[in-house]
Amino acid sequence: MRRFVDWYWLMASAIALMAAGAAGAQNADFLKSYKGTPFHDSKYNGGAQKIPGTVMCAYYDMGGEGVAFHDADAKNNGSGALNPANGTYLNEFRMNEGVDTSYTKFGLDPKIDDNPYDKVTPPAGLLYVGWTEPGEWLNVTVEVAETGEYTADLLYTSNRGGTISLDVNGVAATGPLMIVSTYDAADAVAWRQWHHWNVAKDLVRIHLNKGRNVLTVHTVAQGQMNYATLEFKRVRSS
Ligand SMILES: [Ca+2]
Ligand SMILES: [Ca+2]
Numbered sequence: 490m491r492r493f494v495d496w497y498w499l500m501a502s503a504i505a506l507m508a509a510g511a512a513g514a515q516n517a518d519f520l521k522s523y524k525g526t527p528f529h530d531s532k533y534n535g536g537a538q539k540i541p542g543t544v545m546c547a548y549y550d551m552g553g554e555g556v557a558f559h560d561a562d563a564k565n566n567g568s569g570a571l572n573p574a575n576g577t578y579l580n581e582f583r584m585n586e587g588v589d590t591s592y593t594k595f596g597l598d599p600k601i602d603d604n605p606y607d608k609v610t611p612p613a614g615l616l617y618v619g620w621t622e623p624g625e626w627l628n629v630t631v632e633v634a635e636t637g638e639y640t641a642d643l644l645y646t647s648n649r650g651g652t653i654s655l656d657v658n659g660v661a662a663t664g665p666l667m668i669v670s671t672y673d674a675a676d677a678v679a680w681r682q683w684h685h686w687n688v689a690k691d692l693v694r695i696h697l698n699k700g701r702n703v704l705t706v707h708t709v710a711q712g713q714m715n716y717a718t719l720e721f722k723r724v725r726s727s
Contacts, residue, residue, distance in 0.1 A: 512660055516698075519659035523703055525552035527630045532578060537632040537701060540639065541723050546706065546716040547582070547590050547616035549627035558627040560587035566620045567591035582616055588627055589620035593686075593717075601684055606673045608687035611644060617717035619683070621651075621708040629704045633697045638725040641693035644717040647671050648682045651711030655693055658703050662695045665709055683715060693719065 527537045528548040538544045550557035564570065569584030572591060579592045593602035595613040602611060618627065633639075643653075650670035655663045671685035706716065 515660055516658035520701065520703065523628075523659075525550035525557040525628050525630065525703070527551070530583075537630045540631045540633045540697065540702075540721040542721060544629055544631060544641075544704070544719045544721060545616060546618045546627065546629070546718065548629065549588060549618070550630050550703075552628075554587050556628075558586075558588050558625070560589065560625050561620075561622045563587045565589055579614060579616070588618055590616060591619050591715075592616045599678055599681070601681070602686065604676070604678075604681055604684060606671075606676045606681070606685045608671065608685065609644070611686045611717060615717055617715045619715040621714045621716065622712040623708055623710055625712070626705050626707045629706070631697075631702050631704055633699050633702055635723060635726070636697065636699045637723045637727065638694065638696050639721045640691045640724050641695075641719040641721045643668075643689040643692045643719055645671075645687060645689060646683055646685050646715040647687075647711075648713040649711060651714050652709040653714070653716075654707045654709050655695060656705035656707070657695055657697065659705070663693060666692050668692075668711075668714055683713070686717075693721075694724075 528551055533548060538548060554560065554563065565584050565586055566589040568580060568582045568590050572580040574581050574584060583590055593611045593613055593615045595603040645668060647668045647670050649672055651668045652665045653668060654661065654665055668689060671687045672682055673685055676682060708714065
């Protein structure tokens with residue numbers, strides 16, 4: 490019996506090591522062949538976004554449809570559409586790309602993102618990704634300061650709940666993550682159901698290796714969510 494137990498643990502350890510090796514090789518292959526690059530524009534030129542820290546979803550990678558993201562339609566339904574092209578940075582942010590982006594608007598009547606139904610008040614003028622649909626994804630290249638286990642809080646809105654998931658370097662890393670609905674029947678302004686902000690605390694828990702990594706954020710189910718930021722903290726060093 491003892492011998493069997495020893496053998497069993499030996500085999501289990503060997504399989505775990507092989508799996509880790511395979512994932513490591515897969516990660517290296519993904520990073521080598523990946524054609525996306527960190528976002529930069531006239532206002533942001535910081536390179537890969539830093540972890541620990543706050544990752545802006547609207548700063549998804551450059552490289553276009555099928556490389557840096559997949560979106561249901563080639564139009565940006567926020568920049569240049571809902572927010573007409575008027576020469577301002579926020580209205581025209583990435584307006585020629587398929588991912589749909591907008592920003593938080595304060596001080597209007599009726600109130601938009603500073604409304605009384607917010608669970609948390611986001612910063613004003615904060616860029617976010619909206620018009621999300623199941624099957625869509627976006628990549629964000631990040632620079633990780635230290636290897637370890639990280640959690641992330643998502644600043645979001647969700648009209649009726651939904652599910653997202655994350656990959657690290659092309660490998661599924663989280664499984665489905667349930668997003669709690671921010672729908673509030675008390676709000677009589679129908680379109681404002683897309684603007685009730687909340688933070689999903691510790692929504693994500695992933696292992697990251699020091700250095701360059703590519704995170705993929707998938708919209709898995711429901712959609713109709715707005716993603717602003719993922720705030721990463723290191724919780725363990727291994
Ligand atoms: Ca689109
Ligand atoms: Ca979309």
